[in-house]
Amino acid sequence: MSSLKTSVSKDMLRPTGRVVGIIKRNWRPYCGMLSKSQIKEARRHLFTPADRRIPRIRIETRQADTLEGQRIIVAIDGWPRNSRYPNGHFVKNLGSAGDKETETEVLLLEHDVPHQAFSQAVLSFLPKMPWSITEEDMKHREDLRHLTVCSVDPPGCTDIDDALHCREIGNGNLEVGVHIADVSHFIRPGNALDEESVKRGTTVYLCEKRIDMVPELLSSNLCSLRSNVDRLAFSCIWEMNHKAEILKTRFTKSIINSKASLTYAEAQMRIDSATMNDDITLSLRGLNKLAKILKKKRIENGALTLASPEVRFHMDSETHDPIDLQTKELKETNSMVEEFMLLANISVAQKIYDEFPEFALLRKHPAPPPSNYDILVKAAKSKNLEIKTDSAKALAESLDKAESPTFPYLNTLLRILTTRCMMQAVYFCSGMDNDFHHYGLASPIYTHFTSPIRRYADIIVHRLLAVAIGADSTYPELTDKHKLAEMCKNLNYRHKMAQYAQRASVAFHTQLFFKTKGVVNEDAYILFVRKNAIVVLIPKYGLEGTVFFEEKDKPTPKLEYNSEVPSLTVEDTIFHVFDKVKVNIMLDDSNIQHQKMRMVLVEPKVRPKIPRTILSFINVKNHHVVKWKFNPEEKT
Structure with a gap:
């Protein structure tokens, strides 16, 4: 009796309440x-x-x-x-509804992405064309046009933020430079152009359009580090030895003239070529060599390499409908560029924090709470693998070891699952926080400096760095930690919404793609098991979907869910995380407003335990009488 009393009183202690009034409505159109x-x-x-x-x-x-x-x-x-x-x-x-332009407009509005045309007030602060670099612009700036600088980007990229160079210097060491578009030269604090950029916070990349953070004259022209034109840059230059150890670091506003705008594939071809030995190629080879050492060091330090199944659509040149889908292939040169961007971001973060410990704009990635990893640890255990999660280094090392000779894709699946356990990385003001650590990169300090054309955070970082090196003057808002913290809040929101809008755009284009395909049969892997469904990933399309076992107007199969293993038993068939299955994928457009991809299990076949002698039965459910008829000739 007493135990019953205890349970009742515990239940009654649960905090409860009721709404008595609404202070502010959060309505929007x-x-x-x-x-x-x-x-x-x-x-x-x-x-x-x-x-x-x-x-x-x-x-x-x-x-x-x-x-x-x-x-x-x-x-x-x-x-x-x-x-x-x-x-x-x-x-x-x-x-x-269903029209491409209309649906794009809807997803931008629903994710609160500012996408209206730039106003005249904003455009009035752009430089007058034709524009050229003046004597005044050269003040506090170093002329680096003699260097063999080049950029490496995805094909068709017009907003080129960054360029690189590498050369041997007299003492046998290497000079390596990361040159970033000097956007803060054109966007001055407090004017209409600056206010519009901070409101937008980030450029949003949809499947076939880009919503720019800054007007096109800057994003695709004056700030874009295109080849064979003089451009203003902010450079981070290191002296390194051949072991990729940094001996000296310096920052300077500069003027550069890029010698080549290469795609990742073109840069890779040059590095691998047996006959090419020009300055650009030698610079790329030097960078690639150092990048490999830097990456190795970073990984030894505990940085995580996580996988995400990203896909790209190939569009029909006339209709602009998606006609093909392919998973993004990453080359060595992708990694090369990434290593130097990370290094520049870390170097700049340290510099602005040393100068302005109270109001540096930094980026942190919190360590996930241990419970976040439960699903990953259990999933690995079901395949007799151990994943350690007590530190990023332990996690990285156990992921590297988690290989299966009979199941090569398993490691990728584990990394995809690890991504789902992570926290969101966020911008913050150093004077308002004391945890700076970036868990994923295993770096004690980090910021964003390398993409000022498409991220507003980088513009603030450029302004702080310019003040730190005496190349520009400060202004009140830049040294107000409360205002900076407020700005970080908006930037974090804008980045999150941009991410959601990008995903929604991929989902919509996936639906367009499957509209013409009909039913497609594909291999899939189970990512999660739920109480009445399995969540599967189809590597070919980078597509994720849920296969439900309880369907409306169909007899409910016997389901047993085991959260410890984790597994789901449907009738006599057991499903574990990472099992390979076959599914039919089709577009369900029965609800025009909420079209979705539908997945139906094909293999293994789930066989209901129904005596063959039963030809029909009546199921009374929700006060409806439904009559089922089974054909004894059917195998399922």
Whole structure:
């Protein structure tokens, strides 16, 4: 009796409450579709928002016939206490549902991505064309046009932020330079151009369009480090020995003239060529050699190498519809560029923190709480592998060892799963925090310096660095830690929303791709098991989806979920994490507003335990009588 009493009183101690008033409404304009009233010539209709968390909204309109099948924007006016739905009004018609332009507009609005054209006030602060470098621009700047600088980027890249050089110097050591577009030269604190850039926070890359953070004149022209033109840069230059140890570091505003704009493939071809020995190629070989040493050191230090199944769409040149999908292939040169960008970011972080310990803008990656790793540890254990998670180094080392000769893809799956255990990396102000560590990179300090064309955080870092080296003057907001902390909050939000918008764009293009494909049969691997489903990854398409075992209007199979192993038993078939299965992938467009990819298990076949003699039975569920008929000739 006493134990019962205890459990009751414990339950009663759970904090409970009720809403007594709403201080501030967090309403915004919502995208969605009209659910037209069935009553003839009715003026009151319901609007269904695209965001499933938002209730339907009652609106009045005479245009219901023309708005049917369209994506529209509705704003909420109020929510009467006695009403099931809020009241709102029609704002704007975005276009037909399913249309590519319309859906792109919807995903930008729903993820709060500022994407309107730049205003005249913003454009008025751009340099007048034709633009050239003046004597005034050369003040506090070093002329580095004689150096063999080149950039390495993805094909078709027009916003080139960074360029590199490497050469031997007299004492047998190497001089290595990372040259970053000097965007802060063109965007001055507090003007309309600066305010618009900080509001946008980041450039957003969708499948076939880019929402620039700064106007095109800067992003694709004056700040882009294109080849054979003079450009203003901010350079981080190291003297290194052949073991990639840094002997000296210096920072300087500069003027450079890039000798080549290469793609990753072109740079790789030069490095590998037996006949090419020109200055650009020699510089690339030197960089590549050092990058390999730097990467090895970083990994020995405990940095994580995590996998994500990224895909690229190949578009039809006329219709711009996706016609092919391929997983991104990473070359040695991708890694080469990445190593020097990381090194520059770390060097700059240390410099601005030494100068401004109270208001350096830094980036940290918190260590995940140990419970985050449960799923990873259990999944590895089910394959007789041990993953240690007490430190980033232990995790990195156990991931490296987690190989299976009979299942080469297992290591990639483990790394993908590890990514899901991670925390989000965030910007912060050094004077408002005391944990600076970047867990994923195993670095005690880190910031963003190398992409000022597409990230506003880097512009602030450039301004701090310029003040630190006496190349520019400070201004009040730059040394106000509260204002910087507020700005970091906005930047973190913008980065998160950009990420979500990018994912939504990939999801939409995936749907377009499968629209013309019909049903596709593919190999998949189980990433997670749930209580009534399995989550699978299809490597060929970098696509993830859920296979449900409980379906509407079908008899429910016997399900047993074991969270310890983890596994799910469906009838007599057991599913473990990382098992290989075959699925049919198809587009489910039954709900035009929420089209989704549907996955159905093909192999292994789940056989229901049903006596062959039973030809039919009646299932009473939710007060509906459903009649099932089984054919004894069928194998399933």
